[in-house]
Amino acid sequence: MPNLTHNNFSQETLALHAGYTYDSQRTLSVPIYQNTAYSFESLQQAAARFGLQELGNIYSRLTNPTTDVLGARLAAIEGGAFGVPTASGSAAIFYTLVNLAQNGDNIAFSNKIYGGTQTLLVHTLKRFGIEARIFDIDDIDNTLEKVIDSKTKAIFFESLSNPQIAIADTEKITKIAKAHGIVSVCDNTVATAFLHKPFDFGVDVAVYSLSKYVNGQGSALGGAVIERNGLNELIKDNPRYPAFNTPDESYHGLVYASLPLPIFSIRLITEWLRNIGATLSPQNAWIILQGLETLELRIQKHSANALEVAKFLESHPKVKSVNYPALSSNPYHHLVSKYFANNQCSGLISFESESFEAAQKICNALELFAIVANIGDSKSLIIHPASTTHSQLSQKELDLAGITPATIRLSIGLESPLDLISDLKQALEK
Numbered sequence: 001m002p003n004l005t006h007n008n009f010s011q012e013t014l015a016l017h018a019g020y021t022y023d024s025q026r027t028l029s030v031p032i033y034q035n036t037a038y039s040f041e042s043l044q045q046a047a048a049r050f051g052l053q054e055l056g057n058i059y060s061r062l063t064n065p066t067t068d069v070l071g072a073r074l075a076a077i078e079g080g081a082f083g084v085p086t087a088s089g090s091a092a093i094f095y096t097l098v099n100l101a102q103n104g105d106n107i108a109f110s111n112k113i114y115g116g117t118q119t120l121l122v123h124t125l126k127r128f129g130i131e132a133r134i135f136d137i138d139d140i141d142n143t144l145e146k147v148i149d150s151k152t153k154a155i156f157f158e159s160l161s162n163p164q165i166a167i168a169d170t171e172k173i174t175k176i177a178k179a180h181g182i183v184s185v186c187d188n189t190v191a192t193a194f195l196h197k198p199f200d201f202g203v204d205v206a207v208y209s210l211s212k213y214v215n216g217q218g219s220a221l222g223g224a225v226i227e228r229n230g231l232n233e234l235i236k237d238n239p240r241y242p243a244f245n246t247p248d249e250s251y252h253g254l255v256y257a258s259l260p261l262p263i264f265s266i267r268l269i270t271e272w273l274r275n276i277g278a279t280l281s282p283q284n285a286w287i288i289l290q291g292l293e294t295l296e297l298r299i300q301k302h303s304a305n306a307l308e309v310a311k312f313l314e315s316h317p318k319v320k321s322v323n324y325p326a327l328s329s330n331p332y333h334h335l336v337s338k339y340f341a342n343n344q345c346s347g348l349i350s351f352e353s354e355s356f357e358a359a360q361k362i363c364n365a366l367e368l369f370a371i372v373a374n375i376g377d378s379k380s381l382i383i384h385p386a387s388t389t390h391s392q393l394s395q396k397e398l399d400l401a402g403i404t405p406a407t408i409r410l411s412i413g414l415e416s417p418l419d420l421i422s423d424l425k426q427a428l429e430k
């Protein structure tokens with residue numbers, strides 16, 4: 001199991017050092033343990049590891065020293081108790097939700113989230129007998145409690161949503177979650193832990209796609225689940241969460257709540273990684289560790305560039321509206337200083353062009369921006385959500401998600417903002 005201890009260093013220091021203890025070779029770069037299995041010292045040790053009496057490596061589907069450094073480092077940056085890397089962000093979200101809910105249960109989710117996640121929640125979870133109930137992130141007071149009942153096992157939302165760039169009023173959500181004893185889950189992919197820290201506002205579990213800003217160069221998929229300190233107290237003896245409080249037949253009758261460990265993460269590993277296996281590879285864990293070292297610098301540059309581009313777009317007559325929370329015109333602007341460090345809001349901008357045809361023309365006329373269904377790359381990207389990332393959504397779902405045929409999403413990279421602005425200008429005016 002990963003090293004659970006971390007200390008009081010600041011986030012940027014932890015991003016470089018946390019979670020890694022030298023082995024005998026003292027390599028400064030975290031070694032890649034490119035192995036599937038581990039040699040036990042004795043059969044007795046093997047039995048103790050399988051029975052969870054002794055924590056330690058068994059097989060890389062469950063734990064691996066390289067991947068464990070990443071998990072511990074992410075948990076340290078987040079100020080959390082434990083971090084579990086997964087093969088992708090989607091796997092992180094799926095495992096988190098099935099760790100809490102099962103057949104007959106339901107979860108509440110925000111209307112403004114990533115299209116892939118919406119499809120996972122509404123359609124895939126339904127096949128497992130889990131119902132996803134939508135609430136309005138812009139009207140939390142009147143919509144969230146209405147969908148909650150005794151079978152509600154999680155409240156899921158995005159801190160800074162992709163692609164609507166909506167900011168969640170997290171404290172409103174977590175107050176309701178706490179009142180009902182429900183685990184709140186925040187996807188913090190777009191903001192990253194350097195702009196927003198979900199646990200400071202009462203969130204229980206943070207999930208990430210590491211494929212975006214954390215990797216930062218579009219070179220490896222990855223995800224992570226991080227639980228806050230003290231989550232055990234919420235889950236233990238809570239009638240909503242029988243899987244943690246009753247004997248697990250698949251694990252020698254183990255009751256997770258009896259373990260002196262972060263039980264949400266331990267069960268995520270021993271039930272979901274062990275039995276389904278969307279484990280992050282050590283190679284990709286290493287690549288993502290490289291990204292993490294410069295994340296703080298990059299997210300600041302992405303944010304500064306995006307603010308300049310957003311100001312330009314706002315001033316252009318062929319742009320109907322611009323969504324970027326750091327602009328004072330933005331409806332979420334009042335939440336920025338409360339929830340985001342340095343009033344910075346990442347590289348994600350969306351804007352309304354004049355029509356579907358105009359959106360197509362702009363996408364095709366840009367030279368610097370690549371048409372890519374991704375965000376958080378060092379290079380600037382553009383996408384038309386209605387025909388790509390959100391094409392699986394019905395018209396009603398698109399309306400609820402605030403996406404029109406004229407919506408364009410930009411992921412602003414690390415290029416010179418002047419070059420980006422001149423490229424956008426020529427494409428808009430073509």
Ligand SMILES: *Cc1c(COP(=O)(O)O)cnc(C)c1O
Pocket residue numbers: 088089090091114116117158162187189190208209210211212221222223375
């Ligand atoms: C991309 C993304 C995901 C899915 O992550 P993958 O690593 O691509 O599986 C989840 N949430 C958000 C906000 C994303 O942008």
